[in-house]
Amino acid sequence: MKETVTRRIRVYGIVQGVGFRPTVSRHATTCNIHGSVSNKGPYVEIFAQAPEAQVDRFVTMIREQSPKRAAILKMNIEDVENPEIYKDFQIVESEKTKGEIFVSPDIAICEECKEEMYQPGNRRYLHPFINCTCCGPRLTILDALPYDRERTSMKEFPMCPDCAHEYHDPEDRRFDAQPVCCNNCGPQVYLAERSERGRDAVTYARRVIAEGGIVAVKGIGGFHLCCDATKESAVELLRTRKKRPVKPFAVMARNEEAVRSVCELSEEQEKILTGHQKPILLLDKKEGVSKLAKSVAPFNPKVGIMLPYAPVQLLLFQYDDGIQMPDFLVMTSGNISGAPICRDDREAKEELSHLCDCILSHDRKIRIRADDSVMDFYREEPYMIRRSRGYAPLPYMLSKAWQGQVLAVGGELKNACCIGHDDRFYPAPYVGDLEDLRTVKALQETITRLTALLEVEPELVVADLHPKYNSTMVAHEMELPMMQVQHHYAHVLSCMAENDCADPVIGVSFDGTGYGTDGTIWGGEILYADYEHFERIGSIEPFWHVGGDIASQEGFRIAVSIIGGLVREKENAKNIIKELELCTEPEANVILTMAQRHLNAIESTSAGRLFDAVSAILGIQKSSTFEGEASMALEFAAEAWQKEHEAKNTENTKNAKNAGNVKNAQNAKNGKYTDVKEHEHIFLQTNAIVWQMIEGRRQGEDVGKLAYIFHQLLAMEICAACENVRTQKKCNQVALSGGVFQNRLLLELVEKELLNRKFQVLRHHLIPPNDGGIGLGQAVYGMAYLNKKKQTDSKNVK
Amino acid sequence: MxxxxxxxxxxxxxxxxxxxxxxxxxxxxxxxxxxxxxxxxxxxxxxxxxxxxxxxxxxxxxxxxxxxxxxxxxxxxxxxxxxxxxxxxxxxxxxxxxxxxxxxxxxxxxxxxxxxxxxxxxxxxxxxxxxxxxxxxxxxxxxxxxxxxxxxxEDGVKVGGELAKPGDAVIVTGDIGRHGCTILLEREDLGIEADIKSDCAPLWKTVEAVMNRTHDLHVIRDATRGGVGTVLYEIAKQSQVGVQLDSANIPVQPEVRGVCGMLGLEPLYLACEGTMVIIAPKEEAAKIVETLRQCPYSKNAAIIGEITEEQPGKVVMMTEIGTQALLPQPGGELLPRIC
Ligand SMILES: [Fe+3]
Ligand SMILES: [Mg+2]
Ligand SMILES: [Zn+2]
Ligand SMILES: [Zn+2]
CATH class of the missing domain: 3.30.1330.10 (PurM-like, N-terminal domain)
Incomplete structure (x- = not known):
């Protein structure tokens, strides 16, 4: 007889509530293994007793045939000395232990559950909370680990005998599914502030939508405002009530075919669209007439679209009440502008009742908000714009032997904080813009909940360098040792961390505004960075940012100020401003004087503002009603022109390259920068580019073409600067980050040229290039600092 | 000579x-x-x-x-x-x-x-x-x-920055930011023609009138350098209370608002030289305002908000579109925060 071995196997990752233990149990039967499997909280622990070959096979099966929603991140296998003798294989309950923690994000309803839900006679026919081991809410209902029903908001709903049976039967697909419930025992939907419950509530809400009204719907991570996306009047009504004139609304489509009928959908996009995370995808609209109301995403070649992921959302599209529903519903975050998404009835009543005609709520509590994730695509790969539901709080694991616990509070806009524990970094779900008090509170709540959930007691809190960010204030109030990281360095760090790159990089941080170490505003920066320090090697040419935050909305102000800087003679400047119709004469006067006298003005190298300014100069968009509107319009104009001139493109590229007095790009090619002295700040020749735009516009050139050339010249300048740093620092790796790199045209032009020049390029994938990513960068910096400090401390002790 | x-x-x-x-x-x-x-x-x-x-x-x-x-x-x-x-x-x-x-x-x-x-x-x-x-x-x-x-x-009056209580009303004795705005326009050659005069005025008689009506006052502050916003932050810190402002009720002369719009300034942070902040129990607020409106320098007096227990040390502005903006902390440079 072969010798029996006993091994202890610990499996780390998303292994709870995904049917991991029954799967292991089945594999054990297949391989004839005795032993046990238990849920330890941070990991699943397996004892396997059998001849070695069988145990090996068992381990392989665990690794390779794990349940659908499981994600194994690590396995530890050890021999057990003096083992007990097992007579069979059992699933056992055990106490939880401390350790590495992985919390599953919420999972969209699976195909099986969807089928059951529409099966007349099924126990869960039309049940708005149907779920199974493969699907359902996770993070948003979780109180603490391990993931057990008593520690979720499902604890208020004791299982009926039928559900309990399924829950306890390892052969059932609802075995160990914590939120399992049915029409008899589960939560209920109802209309807030009205008497309808259950079926009546669903029908009432559907009727409101069908008749062109607006309904607030409680989903997985919060409320949505919902209306018929095919009905112009309904969408307009929502725009009026929400006081949101043009910012695109997200759309939920009945099914994939519906999406196809209005959008281009590539294979990769289809995979994500129908996958279990169900983010909002930014898809190109199909040319021609669309079923979608124009006002859903006006002036935008794309539309944000997703498929239903909560059962109740499916029921809005299809129910047995005979009401005809459209194929598309607007599904925009249920909040008043600035506030976080509402997550309970009190918030919904306070903030949404004046925006909607009824509130379709339910009594399963949302513990932590999770907005919909938003994803763009770049080169057929996901390019995240907002990382939240479905993704958060999956950790990033870095190949570093770091130890410690840090909290990074993130930035000010699109805030997402991040928790670091040893080598693992958990970016939190999206919180929002912190100008609003409620969002600040939401950040504090998220911090409290997530640190508790991940059992972290931060030794260090990391914030942005900006003295007036509310996030910085939140960090101060934590009364922990605190560090501040420069905004654009944090962007670069986030890109390094996402790519698990510890080597120094040339960081191209092209962004809106951030506070610089010299007290000016930065945003178009060339840095040289590693996890511990950075050096600011270059930037775009500075201009005066006049008027504070208002200039971020009114790009024409920056345009006027830049022109004032370029044209010394005030009268000439005013003539150009007049010719470009940037603003009225008194306005121009005020702005020019403010810039001249540095009145409510601050020096800035913000690339975002430069884009806004050029958008204004080209007459594309003079101001923005939502963040990034003018810059996006500039990108769209350039892309539209590019698309139209694809064939002639190469020729134009040449023209563009030769067109400018873009000294840097030229010089770099001629090798002039090889002898640039160290510590000499490089200025990307953006003034020359702006001047070319002004001249082009005055000569009546095609605005789309100019927009394209702007992108191209800027890309060339960036690459020339990278070349310069490569020469100085002997570093060949470039990291591209910052909100401006949401601009895919710029990203494409820069990446292409860098690859041509044989650079290694790091860019973002599932961490947003915008401020949603900087929490990760901050956390990594804090962790690197802690570990370096511990090292030196221990040296000093010796 | x-x-x-x-x-x-x-x-x-x-x-x-x-x-x-x-x-x-x-x-x-x-x-x-x-x-x-x-x-x-x-x-x-x-x-x-x-x-x-x-x-x-x-x-x-x-x-x-x-x-x-x-x-x-x-x-x-x-x-x-x-x-x-x-x-x-x-x-x-x-x-x-x-x-x-x-x-x-x-x-x-x-x-x-x-x-x-x-x-x-x-x-x-x-x-x-x-x-x-x-x-x-x-x-x-x-x-x-x-x-x-x-x-x-005067006998029986005890006011101080540390005496604001949750539930108190926040009153300004007049429209705000006029002095700061006047000086700005005079000093900088902005080419803005606006009919704006400093609110500079002696306010003892005004305060006296209020005190004759009620002694139930908690804080009186003149909103000079740094404006009403700075004063409110000071009081919030001293009294460890929150301040919640209702933007629609803050009196600002339209010309001042216009100039601030052009320059990207917040009137709450412009100096006043004849306008005070009074904090008093809510029940007293109406008669205080009524009294103020009869005095020559405080015809535009208004209740602009209230003291809260929540958010001690902070000033929050409730706007008409429903946002609850945290008023930026005073002091330091004016820095853009929008990314
Ligand atoms: Fe940023
Ligand atoms: Mg004094
Ligand atoms: Zn399912
Ligand atoms: Zn049940």
Whole structure:
């Protein structure tokens, strides 16, 4: 007889509530293994007793045939000395232990559950909370680990005998599914502030939508405002009530075919669209007439679209009440502008009742908000714009032997904080813009909940360098040792961390505004960075940012100020401003004087503002009603022109390259920068580019073409600067980050040229290039600092 | 050169202590400030007030020294009188010290003194002692004035920055930001034609009227440098309470709002020189505002918000579109926060 071995196997990752233990149990039967499997909280622990070959096979099966929603991140296998003798294989309950923690994000309803839900006679026919081991809410209902029903908001709903049976039967697909419930025992939907419950509530809400009204719907991570996306009047009504004139609304489509009928959908996009995370995808609209109301995403070649992921959302599209529903519903975050998404009835009543005609709520509590994730695509790969539901709080694991616990509070806009524990970094779900008090509170709540959930007691809190960010204030109030990281360095760090790159990089941080170490505003920066320090090697040419935050909305102000800087003679400047119709004469006067006298003005190298300014100069968009509107319009104009001139493109590229007095790009090619002295700040020749735009516009050139050339010249300048740093620092790796790199045209032009020049390029994938990513960068910096400090401390002790 | 002192400019000799100094004092200051308590002796000898006394001192530098709605003289009286009034003190005596730049026109100096006379009279305060120094050209900018005021605290009034209570109403005695806006337009050549005058005014009578109506007041503050926003942040910190403002109710002159819009400034952070913040129990608020609206300098008084238990140390602005913006902390540079 072969010798029996006993091994202890610990499996780390998303292994709870995904049917991991029954799967292991089945594999054990297949391989004839005795032993046990238990849920330890941070990991699943397996004892396997059998001849070695069988145990090996068992381990392989665990690794390779794990349940659908499981994600194994690590396995530890050890021999057990003096083992007990097992007579069979059992699933056992055990106490939880401390350790590495992985919390599953919420999972969209699976195909099986969807089928059951529409099966007349099924126990869960039309049940708005149907779920199974493969699907359902996770993070948003979780109180603490391990993931057990008593520690979720499902604890208020004791299982009926039928559900309990399924829950306890390892052969059932609802075995160990914590939120399992049915029409008899589960939560209920109802209309807030009205008497309808259950079926009546669903029908009432559907009727409101069908008749062109607006309904607030409680989903997985919060409320949505919902209306018929095919009905112009309904969408307009929502725009009026929400006081949101043009910012695109997200759309939920009945099914994939519906999406196809209005959008281009590539294979990769289809995979994500129908996958279990169900983010909002930014898809190109199909040319021609669309079923979608124009006002859903006006002036935008794309539309944000997703498929239903909560059962109740499916029921809005299809129910047995005979009401005809459209194929598309607007599904925009249920909040008043600035506030976080509402997550309970009190918030919904306070903030949404004046925006909607009824509130379709339910009594399963949302513990932590999770907005919909938003994803763009770049080169057929996901390019995240907002990382939240479905993704958060999956950790990033870095190949570093770091130890410690840090909290990074993130930035000010699109805030997402991040928790670091040893080598693992958990970016939190999206919180929002912190100008609003409620969002600040939401950040504090998220911090409290997530640190508790991940059992972290931060030794260090990391914030942005900006003295007036509310996030910085939140960090101060934590009364922990605190560090501040420069905004654009944090962007670069986030890109390094996402790519698990510890080597120094040339960081191209092209962004809106951030506070610089010299007290000016930065945003178009060339840095040289590693996890511990950075050096600011270059930037775009500075201009005066006049008027504070208002200039971020009114790009024409920056345009006027830049022109004032370029044209010394005030009268000439005013003539150009007049010719470009940037603003009225008194306005121009005020702005020019403010810039001249540095009145409510601050020096800035913000690339975002430069884009806004050029958008204004080209007459594309003079101001923005939502963040990034003018810059996006500039990108769209350039892309539209590019698309139209694809064939002639190469020729134009040449023209563009030769067109400018873009000294840097030229010089770099001629090798002039090889002898640039160290510590000499490089200025990307953006003034020359702006001047070319002004001249082009005055000569009546095609605005789309100019927009394209702007992108191209800027890309060339960036690459020339990278070349310069490569020469100085002997570093060949470039990291591209910052909100401006949401601009895919710029990203494409820069990446292409860098690859041509044989650079290694790091860019973002599932961490947003915008401020949603900087929490990760901050956390990594804090962790690197802690570990370096511990090292030196221990040296000093010796 | 004997056409009278008023055609001259101030020279170093005017500050040297000799004949010209007495000429200056007699013709300009004594002529305007005359009252029984002002003597030529080394110090004023005064009857002490009954009960508690409030003392406040303030230096005034303003460029330009003359502006729509007033000049540095008026400002130097108002500033100190208002500081006393904020403690519920009736202003009694005032001393003033001048530092005058060589070459300053005498007629302008007289205009300043005359404004002081008028304002002091209105405030019911006696100027009891003064000092004059002349500084060399370029060492000061025009005229600097320092005033010190003494006042008698009315019985039964106890106000202070640490006394704001949750539930209290926040009142401003008038529309805000006018002084700051006026100076800005005068100083910077912005080419904006706007009919805006400084709100500079002595407010003791106003405070007195309120105190005659109710003694149930918690905080009185004049919103000078840093404006109403800064004052509210100070009070929030001192009292460890939150302040919640209702943006729709904050009185701002439309012209001031317009200028602020063009410059990207927040009126709450522009200086006032004749507007105070009063914090009092909610039940008293209506009659306080009613009283204020009958006084000449506070016709635009309004309840602009309330004190909350939540968010101690912070000021939150509720807007018409439903946002609850945290008012940026005062101080430091104006920095854009939008990324
Ligand atoms: Fe940023
Ligand atoms: Mg004072
Ligand atoms: Zn399922
Ligand atoms: Zn049940």
């Amino acid at each position: 004997n056409n009278g002192i008023k055609d001259q400019t101030v020279t170093m000799a005017h500050g040297a202590g000799g004949r010209q100094t007495s000429e200056l004092i007699d013709n300009i200051f004594a002529a305007h400030f005359a009252n029984p308590d002002l003597t030529a002796d080394d110090a004023a000898v005064l009857n002490p007030p009954v009960g508690k006394m409030a003392v406040s001192t303030d230096g005034f530098i303003v460029s330009p020294a003359f502006f729509p709605g007033g000049n540095i003289g008026k400002l130097s009286i108002c500033g100190t009188v208002n500081d006393l009034a904020c403690m519920g003190a009736k202003p009694l005596y005032l001393t003033c010290a001048f530092v005058i730049e060589e070459g300053f026109p005498m007629d302008k100096l007289e205009e300043i003194a005359s404004a002081m006379e008028k304002t002091a009279k209105e405030a019911g305060v006696h100027i009891v002692s003064g000092d004059t120094k002349v500084a060399g050209k370029g060492q000061v900018d025009g005229v600097f004035i320092t005033t010190t005021g003494m006042g008698q605290i």
